[in-house]
Amino acid sequence: MFNQLLPYLLAGVSVGGQYALIAVGYTMVYGILRLINFAHGDVFTAAGFFMVYLMASMPLGVAAPLVILLTVALGFTLERVAYKPLRQAPRMSVMISAIGASYLLQNLMWYVTGGLAKQYPVLPLLSDSVQIGAASTKVVTLVTPVLTVLLVVALQLLIKHTKIGMAMRAVSVDFETSQLMGIKINSVISTTFIIGSALAAVGSMLYFTNYSTVTPTVGAMPGLKAFVAAVFGGIGSIPGAVIGAFIIGICENLIKAAGYTAFSDAFTFALLILVLLFRPTGLFGEKTAEKV
Amino acid sequence: MSLLYIDDLRVSYGGIEAIKGISITVEKGEIVTLIGANGAGKSTTLRAISGLVPLKSGTITYDGSVISGQSPQKIVSEGICMVPEGRRVFPNLTVQENLRIGAYLRKDDIQPDIDHVYQLFPRLKERSWQLAGTLSGGEQQMLAVGRALMMRPKLLMMDEPSLGLAPLVIRDIFKIIQTLHEEGITILLVEQNANAALRIADSAYVLETGSLGMHGTGKELLDDPRVKEAYLGKARE
Numbered sequence: 001m002f003n004q005l006l007p008y009l010l011a012g013v014s015v016g017g018q019y020a021l022i023a024v025g026y027t028m029v030y031g032i033l034r035l036i037n038f039a040h041g042d043v044f045t046a047a048g049f050f051m052v053y054l055m056a057s058m059p060l061g062v063a064a065p066l067v068i069l070l071t072v073a074l075g076f077t078l079e080r081v082a083y084k085p086l087r088q089a090p091r092m093s094v095m096i097s098a099i100g101a102s103y104l105l106q107n108l109m110w111y112v113t114g115g116l117a118k119q120y121p122v123l124p125l126l127s128d129s130v131q132i133g134a135a136s137t138k139v140v141t142l143v144t145p146v147l148t149v150l151l152v153v154a155l156q157l158l159i160k161h162t163k164i165g166m167a168m169r170a171v172s173v174d175f176e177t178s179q180l181m182g183i184k185i186n187s188v189i190s191t192t193f194i195i196g197s198a199l200a201a202v203g204s205m206l207y208f209t210n211y212s213t214v215t216p217t218v219g220a221m222p223g224l225k226a227f228v229a230a231v232f233g234g235i236g237s238i239p240g241a242v243i244g245a246f247i248i249g250i251c252e253n254l255i256k257a258a259g260y261t262a263f264s265d266a267f268t269f270a271l272l273i274l275v276l277l278f279r280p281t282g283l284f285g286e287k288t289a290e291k292v
Numbered sequence: 293m294s295l296l297y298i299d300d301l302r303v304s305y306g307g308i309e310a311i312k313g314i315s316i317t318v319e320k321g322e323i324v325t326l327i328g329a330n331g332a333g334k335s336t337t338l339r340a341i342s343g344l345v346p347l348k349s350g351t352i353t354y355d356g357s358v359i360s361g362q363s364p365q366k367i368v369s370e371g372i373c374m375v376p377e378g379r380r381v382f383p384n385l386t387v388q389e390n391l392r393i394g395a396y397l398r399k400d401d402i403q404p405d406i407d408h409v410y411q412l413f414p415r416l417k418e419r420s421w422q423l424a425g426t427l428s429g430g431e432q433q434m435l436a437v438g439r440a441l442m443m444r445p446k447l448l449m450m451d452e453p454s455l456g457l458a459p460l461v462i463r464d465i466f467k468i469i470q471t472l473h474e475e476g477i478t479i480l481l482v483e484q485n486a487n488a489a490l491r492i493a494d495s496a497y498v499l500e501t502g503s504l505g506m507h508g509t510g511k512e513l514l515d516d517p518r519v520k521e522a523y524l525g526k527a528r529e
Binding site for chain 2: 163167169172173
């Protein structure tokens, strides 16, 4: 029984880790801007394409950091162009801008790639096979959860114990008073986009090593699921997003193990509806009650 | 030369003029108070000085140079710090982090300043590791003052520090204001509690719907029958 479930559990933990790396980007941006960054899934896809094109001409050791750098630049530019000019605008405008940015990125990628699925390069080491008990899997399956947890712990330490982390926490509750402390709101917001994009870039390397082809819209599904994970965990909470992502990843694969593969996506979105109906603040969501 | 000079300041919010050309002088080492009813423009004046709202016209000169039009960061770094209305401590940060963030722009050792704030407000030291959101209103006000002191301000602006506090706590807050004044900090105090504010003020201005009304020393306004009637309440002895 366990031997039969093991490959599914492994896949679940691995997929969960990939969702988690994307979900952190959603939840951090929401934490600070109260904005669902709909273009985040497309930034994730773009990271996949960056790798496709870069690996064509350089070794992984050079390409991987470059991919992270390019993705960060994309996330940073996205914020400066699509969100920053709308800082004083109603939230609805920013949300529409986010949807627009998402379609713009998708269509740019159609234009550049011609819409054909690109083969994701085989990353040495990550793509190697490994035997665990009765299950055979790729190294990436094992690397993902470990790397995810390490990155998230590092991020938590940054937020709890550094000056910029403190500024992020301050800005997330009160823009104006943060400014009175001398904090530059815009650089703090940029920092969140930079961190979110870097994690999405790492996530994309892990994700596409498993799924092997990149198309302009491929990021939509993992993006949506990461978003559900962030809501499930309590949007704005980083540990919440990570735990939510792992739960969703594992559940999806257990459903597949039970033979209901067709319903695994439906499960995730049913979960979203249930969470919104019965516990809108999610597992670790912030309480909105304020003492005045 | 005065520390702060506001010349013909006008501020408007989307077509409505909140400040209609006021001029205020704050001399170094003074306590200057702005009193007036709700909506008179007291808070807006402070927000304009700190760079949070843009001026429509007029200039603000501080320590010999024009600061109007500068970013809030720049203005804080010049030594103008604000204790905002409603305290606005960061509820999700600990007491100590709130103090540290007050010194965000400083790069030198801030431990002596933290110790100094704890000396002024021993209650905060006891609660140093507590989240600021769990403090009582009075403690939050002390924290907001302490946070502003972390930049070693030359000019401390306080927006309604007594708002919503118990009378005993208000007395403490005003005592602290005088202590800070004795330490040499210039204070610009906005208050609805005109009685308490005028008692400690060297100079006072009355704001009425965006325009300057009376002006004089704290004592002069305290004794002025019109001020008595409008802001102090007739029954007060």
